[in-house]
Amino acid sequence: MSHRPIRVALLGCGTVGTEVIRLLTQQADDLAARVGAPIELTGVAVRRPNKHPDVPAHLLTTDAAALVASDVDVVVEVIGGLDPVRGLLLDALTAGKSVVTANKALLAESAADLFAAADASGADLFFEAAVAGAIPLLRPLRESLAGDRITKVMGIVNGTTNFILSAMDETGAGYAETLDEASRLGYAEADPTADVEGYDAASKAAILASLSFHTRVTATDVYREGITSVTPTDIAAARGLNRTIKLLAICERVTGEDGAESVAVRVHPAMIPRSHPLATVGGAFNAVFVEADAAGQLMFYGQGAGGAPTASAVLGDLVAVARNLVGGGHGPRESAYAALPVRTIDQASTRYHVSLDVADRAGVLSTVASVFAEHDVSIAAVRQEGRRRDASLVIVTHSAPEAALRSTVDKIAGLPVVHDVVSVMRVEGEES
Amino acid sequence: MSHRPIRVALLGCGTVGTEVIRLLTQQADDLAARVGAPIELTGVAVRRPNKHPDVPAHLLTTDAAALVASDVDVVVEVIGGLDPVRGLLLDALTAGKSVVTANKALLAESAADLFAAADASGADLFFEAAVAGAIPLLRPLRESLAGDRITKVMGIVNGTTNFILSAMDETGAGYAETLDEASRLGYAEADPTADVEGYDAASKAAILASLSFHTRVTATDVYREGITSVTPTDIAAARGLNRTIKLLAICERVTGEDGAESVAVRVHPAMIPRSHPLATVGGAFNAVFVEADAAGQLMFYGQGAGGAPTASAVLGDLVAVARNLVGGGHGPRESAYAALPVRTIDQASTRYHVSLDVADRAGVLSTVASVFAEHDVSIAAVRQEGRRRDASLVIVTHSAPEAALRSTVDKIAGLPVVHDVVSVMRVEGEES
Numbered sequence: 001m002s003h004r005p006i007r008v009a010l011l012g013c014g015t016v017g018t019e020v021i022r023l024l025t026q027q028a029d030d031l032a033a034r035v036g037a038p039i040e041l042t043g044v045a046v047r048r049p050n051k052h053p054d055v056p057a058h059l060l061t062t063d064a065a066a067l068v069a070s071d072v073d074v075v076v077e078v079i080g081g082l083d084p085v086r087g088l089l090l091d092a093l094t095a096g097k098s099v100v101t102a103n104k105a106l107l108a109e110s111a112a113d114l115f116a117a118a119d120a121s122g123a124d125l126f127f128e129a130a131v132a133g134a135i136p137l138l139r140p141l142r143e144s145l146a147g148d149r150i151t152k153v154m155g156i157v158n159g160t161t162n163f164i165l166s167a168m169d170e171t172g173a174g175y176a177e178t179l180d181e182a183s184r185l186g187y188a189e190a191d192p193t194a195d196v197e198g199y200d201a202a203s204k205a206a207i208l209a210s211l212s213f214h215t216r217v218t219a220t221d222v223y224r225e226g227i228t229s230v231t232p233t234d235i236a237a238a239r240g241l242n243r244t245i246k247l248l249a250i251c252e253r254v255t256g257e258d259g260a261e262s263v264a265v266r267v268h269p270a271m272i273p274r275s276h277p278l279a280t281v282g283g284a285f286n287a288v289f290v291e292a293d294a295a296g297q298l299m300f301y302g303q304g305a306g307g308a309p310t311a312s313a314v315l316g317d318l319v320a321v322a323r324n325l326v327g328g329g330h331g332p333r334e335s336a337y338a339a340l341p342v343r344t345i346d347q348a349s350t351r352y353h354v355s356l357d358v359a360d361r362a363g364v365l366s367t368v369a370s371v372f373a374e375h376d377v378s379i380a381a382v383r384q385e386g387r388r389r390d391a392s393l394v395i396v397t398h399s400a401p402e403a404a405l406r407s408t409v410d411k412i413a414g415l416p417v418v419h420d421v422v423s424v425m426r427v428e429g430e431e432s
Numbered sequence: 433m434s435h436r437p438i439r440v441a442l443l444g445c446g447t448v449g450t451e452v453i454r455l456l457t458q459q460a461d462d463l464a465a466r467v468g469a470p471i472e473l474t475g476v477a478v479r480r481p482n483k484h485p486d487v488p489a490h491l492l493t494t495d496a497a498a499l500v501a502s503d504v505d506v507v508v509e510v511i512g513g514l515d516p517v518r519g520l521l522l523d524a525l526t527a528g529k530s531v532v533t534a535n536k537a538l539l540a541e542s543a544a545d546l547f548a549a550a551d552a553s554g555a556d557l558f559f560e561a562a563v564a565g566a567i568p569l570l571r572p573l574r575e576s577l578a579g580d581r582i583t584k585v586m587g588i589v590n591g592t593t594n595f596i597l598s599a600m601d602e603t604g605a606g607y608a609e610t611l612d613e614a615s616r617l618g619y620a621e622a623d624p625t626a627d628v629e630g631y632d633a634a635s636k637a638a639i640l641a642s643l644s645f646h647t648r649v650t651a652t653d654v655y656r657e658g659i660t661s662v663t664p665t666d667i668a669a670a671r672g673l674n675r676t677i678k679l680l681a682i683c684e685r686v687t688g689e690d691g692a693e694s695v696a697v698r699v700h701p702a703m704i705p706r707s708h709p710l711a712t713v714g715g716a717f718n719a720v721f722v723e724a725d726a727a728g729q730l731m732f733y734g735q736g737a738g739g740a741p742t743a744s745a746v747l748g749d750l751v752a753v754a755r756n757l758v759g760g761g762h763g764p765r766e767s768a769y770a771a772l773p774v775r776t777i778d779q780a781s782t783r784y785h786v787s788l789d790v791a792d793r794a795g796v797l798s799t800v801a802s803v804f805a806e807h808d809v810s811i812a813a814v815r816q817e818g819r820r821r822d823a824s825l826v827i828v829t830h831s832a833p834e835a836a837l838r839s840t841v842d843k844i845a846g847l848p849v850v851h852d853v854v855s856v857m858r859v860e861g862e863e864s
Contacts (some may be wrong), residue, residue, distance in 0.1 A: 023579060023726060033739065033769040034578055128576060136568070136576030136729035144560060144568030146466055147455060147747020214466070227818070277733075293564035294455060294744035301709075302730035312726035315579020329761005337465040 003037035006322040008043045009072040011064050012079035013052055016129070017044070019311035020076065031315075035322040043067045043327060045079075074321050076314060077101040078129075079341055080371045086110055093117035093154045098325070100317040102129035102310055105194075108203035108219040111210060115334035124324055124331045126317035130323065131204040132157055134309030135302040136277070136316070141211045141290070142332045148292040150212040153251040154428065155288030156281050157204045159194035159305045161227050161247040163187040165269070166282045166382060168235050175230055186375040187284065197226035198247065205249035209265045212290075213253055214338035217265055223345035225268035234269075234423045237355045243271040244279050248428055254343060262341045264348040271353050272429035281431075303374065319361060346403035349379070351427040353396050354409060359422040360391035364417045368393065371415070375408040390419055396427060435469035438754040441504040442476045443496050443520060444511035445484050448534060448561070449476070452744035453487060453507060461644075461746075467754040475499045477511075500524045506753050508746060509533040510561075518542055524555065525549035530757070532749040534561035536744055537626075540635035540651040543642060547766035556763045558749035558754055563636045564589055564718040566741030567734040568748070573643045573722070574764045580724040582644040585683040586860065587720030588713050589636045591737045592627035593659050593679040595619040597701070598714050600667050601676055607662055619716065629658035630679065633699040637681035641697045644722075645685055646770035647695055655777035657700035666701075666855045669787045669826070675703040676711050680860055686775060694773045696780040703785050704861035778835035783812070783859040785828050786841060789852040792823040796849045800825065803847070807840040808832070822851055828859060 010017055024031070032038045045064035052060060061067050061102050068075055068088050079085050080103055089099050089106070093370055094117045101107070107114070107130050118125040128138045132155070141150065156162050160182065167178045179196065182188040185304040194200045202222040203365075209217040227247050236243050243254055252264045272279050279301060281287040285302025303309035324330050359362045365384060372379055378398040385392045397405065413421045440456075442449055456463070456473055463736070464470045475704050476487055477496035483494060493499050494863070500507055500520050507524040511517050512535055514586050521538070524551045539562050550557040560570045564587070573582065588594050592614065599610045611628065614620040626632045634654040641649040659679050670677050684696045704711055709731060713719040718736025735741035756762050790796045797816060802810055810830040817824045829837065845853045 019726065027579070027581065030581070030770075031579065034767055122714070134724075135730060136572035139571060139576050140568035143752055144571050144748040145744065147459070147463060147749075148744040149459065203783035212464075246580070282832075292566075292744060294451065294740040296741055297566060298732075298734035300730075301734060303728045308726040309728055310578040312577065312724060315726070316576040317579075319578035320575055323764065324761055327762060327765075329756055330759060332755065333759075335466055338462075 005038040005040040005324050006035065006068045006074060006325055007040050007042045007072040008074045008076055008318065009042060009067045009070065009353045011067070011075060011077040011085070011169055013046045014078065015022055015042050015056060015307035016078040016310045016314065018054070019307040020078065020314050023114070023311055023315050031319065035319055036243065036326045037322065039318065039322055042072055043070065064088055065091070068097070069095070072097060073325055074100060074318065076096045076318060077103060080105065082106055082109060089114060090117050093123045094121055096121040096123050098124035098321040099313055100126045100321060102127065102314060104130040104200065104203040104207060105219070108206040111207070112216055112336070114332065119333050120153040122330060123145055124321045126320060126331055128317050129310045129313035131207050132300070133302065133304040133306065134290055135286060135288065135300050135304065136311045137288055137300050138207070138211060140300070143214035145290070145292055145295060148294045150292045151289060152291040153208045153212050153288060155249055155285055155286065156246055156278055157249045157288065157304060158201040158247060158286035159286065160188050160192065161201070162281065162285070163283050164196070165227060165230065165245055165247060168230070171240070172235070174232055175228060187270070196228055198267045201247060201249045205251055205265050205267050208249065209263055210336070212251055213263045213340055215263055215340040215342070216336045217263065217342055221265060222340045223266040223268070223348070227269050230269050231423070234425055237353070237423045238252065238271045238425070241271070241353070241394070242274050244271050244274055245271055245425065246278055252348070262343045264343040266348060268426055270426040270428040276429040337414070348402050348406065349399045350402050351397050351399050352405045352409070353394070353423070353425045353427050354412070354421070355423040356393045356412065356418055357422055358390065358391050358393045359417045359419065360386045364391070365393065367415060367417055368395070368412055371411050372397065372408055375404045377404050377408050435758050437472040438468040438506060438757055439472050439474045439504045440506045440508060440750065441474060441499045441502065442777065443499070443507060443509040443517070445476050445478045445487060446510065447739035448510040448742045448746065450486070451739040452510065452746050455743055455747050467751055468758045469754065471750065471754055475502065496520055500529070501527070504529060505757055506530045506532060506750065508750060509535060510746065512537065514538055514819040521546060522549050525555045526553055526638065528555050530556035530753040532558045532746055532753060534559065534746060536562040536632065536635040536639060537651070540638040543639070544648055544766065544768070546855065551765050554762060556753045558752060559762055560617055560749050561742045561745035563639050564732070565734065565736040565738065566722055566744045567718055567720065567732050567736065569720055569732050570634065570639070570643060572732070573640070577722070577724055577727060580726045582722060582724045583685045584723040585644050585720060586639045587681055588678055588710055589681045589718050589736060590627055590633040590679060591716035591718065592624060593633070594717070595711065595715050596628070597659060597662065597677055597679060600662070600664065601671070604664055604667070606664055607660060628660055629855055630656045630699045630796055633679060633681045635768060637683055637697050637699050638834065640681065641683035641695055642768070644683055646767045646773055647772040647774070648768045649695065649774055653774045655698040655700070655780070657752070659701050660863060662701050663855070666857055669785070669855045670703045670857070673703070673785070673826070674706050676706055676793045676856065677701050678705055678710055682860070684780070694775050696775040698777055698780060700858055702858040702860040704759050708861040778833070781831045782832050782834050782837065783829050783831050784837045785826070785855070785857045785859050786843070786844070786853070787855040788821050788825045788844065788850050790825045791849045791851065792818045796823070797825065799847060799849055800827070800844060804829065804840055804841050807836045809836050809840050
């Protein structure tokens with residue numbers, strides 16, 4: 001092995017960064033053999049050096065900018081957030097230093113700028129760890145399926161919300177109570193907003209859609225609903241239909257009647273059949289379905305978060321970058337040539353489950369059904385059960401434009417025979 | 433786009449080759465955009481040109497060697513088998529032409545020679561389609577997990593045998609009858625030997641083990657049992673324990689008591705719990721579990737065979753090769769630096785399910801159990817049921833050396849109190 005060491009700067013040393021250092025150290029010989037050169041950690045940028053007694057003191061610095069500007073080949077970033085990370089990584093890429101990052105929020109907002117800087121200097125930009133933790137997903141989308149036409153990506157990509165929804169399903173408890181429990185167990189952060197409001201999943205959906213459809217999709221293009229409004233009544237309604245509720249990230253290639261293609265990207269809770277493979281994905285695990293024309297349906301499953309799993313993805317990218325530095329060549333560049341229009345949620349087609357309390361008398365079903373018909377929404381299944389003074393009416397629709405479904409529900413809510421709209425939930429995972 | 437076209441020779445035009453041509457044609461613009469250069473099919477080598485009316489006549493040739501020697505950048509091989517393909521691909525690689533192949537048998541036998549030729553000339557060698565069809569699996573092992581330590585790969589990698597075992601489980605029919613049905617439905621070839629005797633799965637296991645453990649493993653290193661001896665009695669025994677039987681390819685990194693590592697690779701039918709994710713993988717689908725130190729457990733699922741899914745994997749590799757030709761650099765080289773010793777099956781640790789017909793009288797269980805104890809095989813579970821004149825005794829062992837398990841069963845079969853050894857099957861997918 002005659003190649004000089006590959007010099008690596010690490011930005012951030014929390015749960016993931018600590019594991020990155022551990023793997024770099026423990027596996028040094030293996031990594032050197034796989035790369036064809038030693039990988040040398042030259043510095044670790046942290047906020048409070050005295051909080052990291054396990055890291056050799058001479059590696060620690062509070063000056064991330066100086067570390068990026070120093071004589072390094074690769075910058076590995078596991079700080080997270082937009083600023084000051086954006087500037088640091090742009091500086092690195094502009095200077096021709098390759099970047100490996102786990103930063104979903106930054107990628108979902110600034111991928112175009114980062115790629116432009118990388119392409120200009122010939123540096124690599126890898127970010128497998130940004131989506132679905134340890135699961136090899138972005139590399140398969142960018143490389144393995146590069147000769148295929150991906151039509152849909154749908155999955156569970158946020159562990160916190162999956163833990164909460166799984167627990168609500170098991171215990172029947174409410175959202176607030178279950179969130180408290182998740183926080184106690186370390187499954188939710190002190191400020192859980194990014195997870196429970198779906199921002200984290202939306203960032204990941206934007207990244208998945210960009211890679212799958214060769215189109216720039218940012219987080220603001222993603223329709224987003226979190227899980228804070230999911231009630232025990234919703235969960236019970238799902239259970240009654242042998243379904244369960246999951247927060248799904250859904251990226252679809254849509255072909256209009258005129259043959260023109262567009263892209264729809266959304267994150268929201270949805271009912272899926274308990275027999276669906278995603279239904280059994282519990283706790284902090286992630287799973288993602290990918291559909292492509294020639295490949296058919298693929299599924300990827302594994303740990304979506306956590307220090308070691310995320311570090312595994314970071315290290316895989318680091319080896320790829322290092323191999324390129326040793327052997328020449330570079331990783332895939334931004335591929336946004338298709339530039340498909342991104343649809344709003346109103347233009348997307350979804351299916352609704354609507355659960356109503358209605359008056360228990362003749363003609364109610366026909367009144368409600370006529371509202372669906374008015375809006376051109378086709379009904380797939382109806383279940384009506386009389387009770388003492390009212391009746392429960394559950395309707396599942398066929399696939400219809402979201403805007404039509406919303407108008408339908410709004411109008412139904414105002415009908416005198418409808419006492420209460422108990423639950424409205426989108427439905428996924430079955431034939432429409 | 434100023435780069436000259438990437439010139440591609442296709443060897444073979446059966447089910448997969450036909451789909452490769454279709455995708456290259458239908459997606460020409462997309463592929464060119466993704467690669468940065470058009471991909472141009474310059475010739476198709478076939479045995480009988482008049483059998484391919486859909487392929488432009490000027491592309492067809494019976495002279496594969498001349499096509500390989502012509503002015504092409506990449507040779508895509510979907511003929512299969514060892515010779516004459518080995519010579520053709522070695523010629524191509526030696527001449528600096530990159531190779532994309534779906535040929536599991538050749539890779540499992542001659543990967544070292546092929547890689548040596550590729551490394552000498554700087555050509556690429558990709559073979560994602562050789563294992564698990566459309567499922568991105570080899571690229572994740574070679575690249576995404578290159579910074580991790582893979583400890584186990586276990587999966588269903590042969591669709592024909594999975595179809596037959598699934599059908600036997602559903603209908604209770606025998607092996608021969610079910611094979612006939614599979615042949616009628618097109619799930620088994622006219623000569624099914626390679627599939628049903630486990631040769632196909634063994635080739636794939638060798639490839640998976642080589643990549644996972646950075647060690648040369650060939651098909652002859654793989655312990656192999658097919659499914660031809662699986663009986664309805666075995667299936668019923670599994671069902672009685674809420675298990676099902678699958679043909680599994682298992683690649684394990686084994687750490688000895690002295691800390692020395694080795695590799696065990698085997699293909700055989702095994703009982704797995706019906707609750708195990710692999711239990712629900714039906715028909716021609718493939719699924720593979722991967723365990724790595726940092727990543728934890730990952731699963732990959734999808735279509736393991738068929739023209740379009742296999743072509744998807746071929747095209748992904750072709751795009752990778754073409755991108756390297758346009759942008760410089762090359763794919764991963766052979767990584768066999770670890771050179772771990774490969775264990776024989778006798779040294780491997782497995783678990784057995786043993787179903788016996790025994791005399792129904794006092795002392796039988798202790799007699800049988802003492803044989804297990806003699807061989808140092810620990811018993812995990814026992815179920816004894818009296819019948820009129822004899823009893824059914826089912827024993828599941830803890831993990832023990834295969835050799836010890838075999839000796840145990842041999843000795844038990846000779847006991848006077850044992851009337852019949854009804855079923856002996858390895859057990860996987862649970863804690864040992």
